[in-house]
Amino acid sequence: MKKIRNSGRLALALGLAISTAHAAQGDAKAGAEAAGLCLACHQADGSGMNIPGGESWPRLAGLDEQYLYKQLLDVKSGTRESATMLPFVNMLSDQQLRDVSAYYSQMPATPAKGGEDASEARLAHGQKLAEQGDWDRYIVPCQSCHGPDNQGVGASFPGIAGQHANYIEDQLRNWQKGTRDNDPQHLMAAIAERLNDEDIQAVSAWLSRQPAQ
Amino acid sequence: MKNTTRFLLQGVAAAVVMTSFAARADVQKEPRFPVNNPQPVEGQYVHVPPTMEDLEKSDMHPELKRVIRRGHDLFMNTQQLRGKNVFNSMNCSSCHMGEGRLPFAGPVWPAAVVLPNYRPKNDQVNNLEERIAGCFSYSMNGKPPAWGSDDMVALTTYHQWLAKGVPIYQPGKTLYGRGYPNLPDPAQQPDYARGQQVYEENCVICHQADGAGVVKNDKVVFPAVWGDTSYNWGAGITRHFTLASFIKHNMPLGRPNSLSDQQAWDVAYYINNHERPQEPRYTGNVKETREKYLETFHVHTSYGLEHDGKLLGDHDNVGEKDFLKPDALIRRTYTAD
Numbered sequence: 001m002k003k004i005r006n007s008g009r010l011a012l013a014l015g016l017a018i019s020t021a022h023a024a025q026g027d028a029k030a031g032a033e034a035a036g037l038c039l040a041c042h043q044a045d046g047s048g049m050n051i052p053g054g055e056s057w058p059r060l061a062g063l064d065e066q067y068l069y070k071q072l073l074d075v076k077s078g079t080r081e082s083a084t085m086l087p088f089v090n091m092l093s094d095q096q097l098r099d100v101s102a103y104y105s106q107m108p109a110t111p112a113k114g115g116e117d118a119s120e121a122r123l124a125h126g127q128k129l130a131e132q133g134d135w136d137r138y139i140v141p142c143q144s145c146h147g148p149d150n151q152g153v154g155a156s157f158p159g160i161a162g163q164h165a166n167y168i169e170d171q172l173r174n175w176q177k178g179t180r181d182n183d184p185q186h187l188m189a190a191i192a193e194r195l196n197d198e199d200i201q202a203v204s205a206w207l208s209r210q211p212a213q
Numbered sequence: 214m215k216n217t218t219r220f221l222l223q224g225v226a227a228a229v230v231m232t233s234f235a236a237r238a239d240v241q242k243e244p245r246f247p248v249n250n251p252q253p254v255e256g257q258y259v260h261v262p263p264t265m266e267d268l269e270k271s272d273m274h275p276e277l278k279r280v281i282r283r284g285h286d287l288f289m290n291t292q293q294l295r296g297k298n299v300f301n302s303m304n305c306s307s308c309h310m311g312e313g314r315l316p317f318a319g320p321v322w323p324a325a326v327v328l329p330n331y332r333p334k335n336d337q338v339n340n341l342e343e344r345i346a347g348c349f350s351y352s353m354n355g356k357p358p359a360w361g362s363d364d365m366v367a368l369t370t371y372h373q374w375l376a377k378g379v380p381i382y383q384p385g386k387t388l389y390g391r392g393y394p395n396l397p398d399p400a401q402q403p404d405y406a407r408g409q410q411v412y413e414e415n416c417v418i419c420h421q422a423d424g425a426g427v428v429k430n431d432k433v434v435f436p437a438v439w440g441d442t443s444y445n446w447g448a449g450i451t452r453h454f455t456l457a458s459f460i461k462h463n464m465p466l467g468r469p470n471s472l473s474d475q476q477a478w479d480v481a482y483y484i485n486n487h488e489r490p491q492e493p494r495y496t497g498n499v500k501e502t503r504e505k506y507l508e509t510f511h512v513h514t515s516y517g518l519e520h521d522g523k524l525l526g527d528h529d530n531v532g533e534k535d536f537l538k539p540d541a542l543i544r545r546t547y548t549a550d
Contacts, residue, residue, distance in 0.1 A: 135311030136264075138248045140467045145419070148432040156418050178245075184418050190246035190467045 026065060026095075031103025034096040037088050038104075047110035050164035050208075055084060058167045062109035062212055066155035068101035071182070079182035081174075109212035114165025118205035122198075126206025129199060139194050142203065145187065151213050156184050162212025168204035249470035250317050250390070250462065257389040262314045262322050262375040277370070284371025287364060288313055288321075291353065292433055294364070300355040300534040301490070302426060302433040302442040305368075308352065308450065310463055313375060316390020317462035317469070322376035323391045325369075326383055333509040334449075337545045341369045346541055351448040354490045354532050356539030393458035399478035403453060405520075408483025411476045415465055424487055439487030441532045446492035446525075452513035456481035486520045490532030493539070499526045 035042075038060075042048050046061030060068060074080035075089045092100065115123070128134070130150060133141035143150050145157045152159030160168065174180035175192035183189055195203070253259045263271075268281055287293070289312065291304040310318035329340040334347070345368055346357035358364035413422075416438075420426050424439035437443040450456050461477035462469050472480070496502045503517030503526075511517065516526045531537055 132265075132312075135315050136261075138467070138469075144466060145434075147427075147429050147434045151429075153427055153429055153434050185415060185465055185468065186246060187465060187467055193244055193246060 026069065026098035026100070026102025028099070028102040028106050030096070031099035031101070034092055035100045035103050037091060038100060041084075042104070045110055046104045046107040048164060048167070050113035050166050052114065052166055054166075056114070056164050056166035056170060059110055059112060059163055059212070060104035061107035063105055063158055064152060064155050065101045065105035067152075067158045068104060069098055070155065072097045072101065074182035079180075081179040109159075109162055111211070112162045112164045112208040114167075115205035115208035118165075118202070118209075122202045123206050123209070125198065126202035126204070129195075129203045130206055134199075137194050139191055139199070142207070149213070150207060150210060159212055160207050161210035163207060165204040165208035168207055169200055172200045172204070246468055246471070251394075253389045256387060258379070258383055258387050259389040260322060260376070260379050262320070263377055264314070265312075268374070280367050280370050281374050283363075284367035284369075284374075285312065287368055288371055294355075294358070296533075298349055298355045298358055298364075299353045300532055301353055301444065302428060302436045303353050303444065304433065304436075305348065307433075307436045308459065313372070317394065317458075318390075319392055319459070320375075320390055321372050322379065323383075323388050325373040325376035326379045326381050327388075335542070336509070341372060345369065345372075346539075350493055350539050350542055352444045352450065354443075354445040354448075355534060356536070357541045360541065393455055393462060395454055396458050396461055396474045396477060399457075399475055401475060403457075403478040403482035405483050405486055407476075408479035408481070411472065411480040412483055415472065415476075416480065419466070424484070438484050439489050441490065441530070443489050445490040445532065446514070446516045447494055447510075451485050451489070451516065452510070453478070453481050453485055453515075454513055456485055482515075486515045486525065488525065488528070488530075490534075491528065491530060491537060492516060492526060493537055493542070495526075495537060499524055502526075 041057040042060050043057075046059060048057040048059040050056050071080060072085075072089050072092075075082050075085045089097070118126070129139060130142040133139050133144070142160060145153065146160050147153035147157060150159065150161040171180060172192045172195060175183070175189045176195075178189075181189065265282075265285060268278055271278070273281075288305040288309075291299050291306075292302075305321075306312065308319055309315075309321050313319075313321035324341055324344050328344055329338050331337070332339045332344075339347075342357075342360055342365055345365070346360075349355050349357035358368075412420075419435040420438045421435075424437060425442060426433065426435040426437040428434065444450055450459060457474075457477045457480075460481055461472060461474060465471070492502055494502060494506060496505065499517045503511045518525055
């Protein structure tokens with residue numbers, strides 16, 4: 001009697017690792033030192049800052065290490081344009097980029113801001129987009145890739161629950177403009193371009209009010 | 214005359230839907246990543262199924278609404294029946310995308326208006342419950358909820374409500390977006406190595422190198438496309454033409470119609486040349502089983518064919534369940550004239 005071997009957790013973990021372009025091997029302890037450059041904006045606890053009307057600084061605490069590292073490389077290469085981040089990224093060696101990624105990934109997630117004043121109707125619309133999508137406009141639900149409760153899946157699909165609302169808004173608009181073009185297979189860009197202004201504000205506000213775990 | 218008006222109106226509705234598919238927010242006019250599903254052609258019946266918002270606004274009986282909601286919940290999260298009726302990582306909505314409403318993604322309202330009908334797959338007349346039982350037995354490698362049970366009634370009610378307003382026994386081939394429409398025959402014979410490359414470039418990020426998909430916190434994020442927790446060898450989607458069309462029109466998620474027809478054929482062939490749980494109609498001999506259901510089914514699958522020196526499906530592995538064929542799959546006999 002032949003049996004298919006049960007692939008289990010190990011295989012899954014391997015699979016996730018294999019699917020990542022860059023396997024970061026960071027040293028969080030060394031990262032704590034290098035992160036001296038980062039904390040003016042991203043804060044000592046990695047909480048970042050929601051800045052309405054300005055450029056918001058994302059919460060980094062608790063995000064996936066390899067996701068963070070790839071974003072830094074993408075800022076460097078220009079597929080994720082950021083005039084603010086570029087000089088700092090250029091100041092760090094490749095090893096330091098890996099180290100700060102490890103450092104922030106190991107911090108406990110902090111609460112987000114920016115969704116406090118959203119109306120109930122707006123939050124309901126945001127929740128619908130995040131959990132059910134709007135298939136008549138081919139907007140698939142956020143959680144179909146970002147995973148259960150939008151907490152993220154592996155290195156490619158970051159946790160977006162508990163991220164600052166204005167930061168999420170900025171990113172969705174950057175995808176629409178094409179200044180952020182670093183998503184695998186343009187899976188995010190395709191959805192972002194189908195969102196209208198109200199969609200963006202609603203989904204950003206709702207996500208910011210969900211706890212990051 | 215009445216019919217013509219109706220069709221025209223439906224056509225307008227479709228145009229609105231299709232336009233909204235293509236609509237871009239406020240940044241650029243031409244989408245960078247268009248959906249590109251085929252447009253309705255003259256003579257096709259177009260139906261835009263109601264949404265859950267429509268349900269809440271409607272004046273149907275509260276108990277009927279409650280049952281439809283339950284059907285929708287089972288349809289979207291069929292994993293709540295894992296270990297009872299579902300023995301793999303599939304939800305109804307894994308294949309029937311967009312709540313079973315989406316054209317070219319196996320929308321489920323057509324089943325409610327073309328059944329009961331004769332099905333070659335089991336060589337008898339099937340009603341809607343029996344058709345759904347097929348999904349549970351093959352695509353979900355499980356056993357259907359009992360005939361007439363609460364869950365079965367909830368599911369059929371959801372299907373039938375989605376078909377609201379559609380005349381029954383519409384000629385099946387004129388329904389716009391039904392099933393997964395056949396792609397043109399591939400220019401080149403579908404090829405495993407080319408398919409593997411397509412998989413690695415387009416699918417592996419979600420479905421993983423081992424085909425097992427991703428389960429996080431006991432929740433299925435990306436379903437398994439082969440192996441123990443995927444559909445079994447009797448599922449309709451093990452047919453290369455079905456999977457090729459599903460992929461072409463629905464994958465990668467959010468980017469339908471972005472692969473070429475050839476890529477869709479190749480990657481479907483690659484995926485469906487991997488092992489999966491045994492065909493519930495297995496006789497104990499894979500070649501014999503293939504032969505028995507060849508014309509109506511397996512002529513389109515790789516089941517019982519050799520791949521990499523091994524016969525695909527030559528095993529007794531039934532996946533997570535502890536039976537081969539659910540008792541509910543019955544042979545009907547009509548003895549009275």
